[in-house]
Amino acid sequence: MFEYQKTGRFFAQVAGQMEEYGAAELKEFGVKEITPVYRGVWFKTDLEHVYRVNLWARLLTRVLAPLLTFSCHSTDYLYTTAKKMEWEKLLTSDQTFAIFSTVSNSKITHSQYAGLKLKDAIADYFLEKEGKRPDVNREDPDVWINLHIDKNKAHISLDTSGGSLHKRGYRINSVPAPIQETLAAAIIRISDWQGLTPLLDPMCGSGTLLAEALLHFSRIPSAFLRKKFGFENLPDFNENKWQEIQKSAGRVRRPLLEGLLNGCDIEQRAVNAARKNLNSLQYGHLVRVQKRDFREHPGLENGVIICNPPYGIRLGDEKQLESLYKELGDFLKQKCKGSTAWIYCGNRNLIPHLGLKPSRKIPLVNGNLDGRLLKVEVY
Numbered sequence: 001m002f003e004y005q006k007t008g009r010f011f012a013q014v015a016g017q018m019e020e021y022g023a024a025e026l027k028e029f030g031v032k033e034i035t036p037v038y039r040g041v042w043f044k045t046d047l048e049h050v051y052r053v054n055l056w057a058r059l060l061t062r063v064l065a066p067l068l069t070f071s072c073h074s075t076d077y078l079y080t081t082a083k084k085m086e087w088e089k090l091l092t093s094d095q096t097f098a099i100f101s102t103v104s105n106s107k108i109t110h111s112q113y114a115g116l117k118l119k120d121a122i123a124d125y126f127l128e129k130e131g132k133r134p135d136v137n138r139e140d141p142d143v144w145i146n147l148h149i150d151k152n153k154a155h156i157s158l159d160t161s162g163g164s165l166h167k168r169g170y171r172i173n174s175v176p177a178p179i180q181e182t183l184a185a186a187i188i189r190i191s192d193w194q195g196l197t198p199l200l201d202p203m204c205g206s207g208t209l210l211a212e213a214l215l216h217f218s219r220i221p222s223a224f225l226r227k228k229f230g231f232e233n234l235p236d237f238n239e240n241k242w243q244e245i246q247k248s249a250g251r252v253r254r255p256l257l258e259g260l261l262n263g264c265d266i267e268q269r270a271v272n273a274a275r276k277n278l279n280s281l282q283y284g285h286l287v288r289v290q291k292r293d294f295r296e297h298p299g300l301e302n303g304v305i306i307c308n309p310p311y312g313i314r315l316g317d318e319k320q321l322e323s324l325y326k327e328l329g330d331f332l333k334q335k336c337k338g339s340t341a342w343i344y345c346g347n348r349n350l351i352p353h354l355g356l357k358p359s360r361k362i363p364l365v366n367g368n369l370d371g372r373l374l375k376v377e378v379y
């Protein structure tokens with residue numbers, strides 16, 4: 001028996017600073033014993049909920065099913081212990097697999113080497129048993145295995161998501177510096193936009209915030225474009241239940257009202273990317289996207305503005321961006337009266353240049369950017 005079968009405990013990975021939001025999202029699925037920890041949330045549930053969480057969760061990066069946890073002070077011990085696991089219950093020698101490993105505060109210091117030893121243990125297990133071994137495929141494996149060693153404790157898990165859930169499948173085209181899908185979803189969630197007023201992204205780039213707003217409004221599962229999930233490899237996977245969950249997800253859809261979601265961008269290629277991405281989603285053609293400088297946009301009164309302005313990674317960009325932020329502030333003050341603006345700033349130095357006093361400043365990371373989500377009430 002694997003650990004998750006004995007304990008009913010699973011681990012959801014989330015980006016840094018999203019732990020509490022991830023925990024709140026998990027609570028809505030009705031799972032129990034929710035414990036946020038650094039970059040993750042422990043929770044207790046059954047497999048049916050694991051399918052549901054993987055299909056619907058907007059903020060979580062992946063859900064791990066713990067297989068075995070043990071004290072581990074050397075890679076030799078890691079190899080011999082892992083080789084005793086019942087791997088044939090999780091994969092066959094005809095399938096491919098990959099190990100994703102991390103190491104912290106432990107005698108074992110090289111995560112890649114630890115991953116290699118675990119890979120050898122699995123390969124040798126099959127070689128000895130069947131005379132052939134499953135191949136490794138790091139790009140698109142059938143089975144994703146996670147190894148985490150912390151304080152000399154090794155945690156071997158199966159990634160029930162089968163790769164990061166931020167890869168929704170709708171981002172066909174991109175722009176420089178797109179916002180991560182899970183972060184965009186967190187911003188939509190924090191804004192509490194429920195579709196009662198129109199929403200505008202005046203610097204929409206590839207349309208990620210608009211796409212996440214659409215998924216939220218139209219009640220489309222985040223992972224509905226995903227072809228396969230890691231949980232399909234679990235020994236107790238129930239295909240009928242999974243089919244049922246997918247069918248019931250289709251019954252709750254809500255058509256998007258035209259004019260509810262609007263975006264513009266100064267760059268034609270960003271508009272093309274947003275159009276293409278949105279068109280891959282149901283109702284996406286009803287999102288209005290225009291090539292326009294926000295400074296020439298008529299604005300939006302009594303609505304919701306959500307955006308992620310450029311933040312400038314190159315030297316010298318900052319000066320130019322200072323005036324862009326000032327103009328964004330002016331746009332909000334002059335053309336968006338009565339609206340609430342949510343602005344994700346990747347560079348905190350630029351915040352004062354908006355010339356508006358945020359009522360909230362929420363720390364949220366985007367990749368390795370220590371950004372802030374600002375809430376501005378425009379009067």
Ligand SMILES: C[S@@+](CC[C@H](N)C(=O)[O-])C[C@H]1O[C@@H](n2cnc3c(N)ncnc32)[C@H](O)[C@@H]1O
Nearest residue numbers: 178179203204205206208265266293294308310
């Ligand atoms: C950080 S990116 C936004 C990324 C977007 N959230 C996404 O997920 O792809 C900032 C965007 O602002 C656009 N932009 C810059 N100045 C603008 C302006 N004056 N009016 C409209 N868009 C502008 C850029 O072309 C760029 O696509």
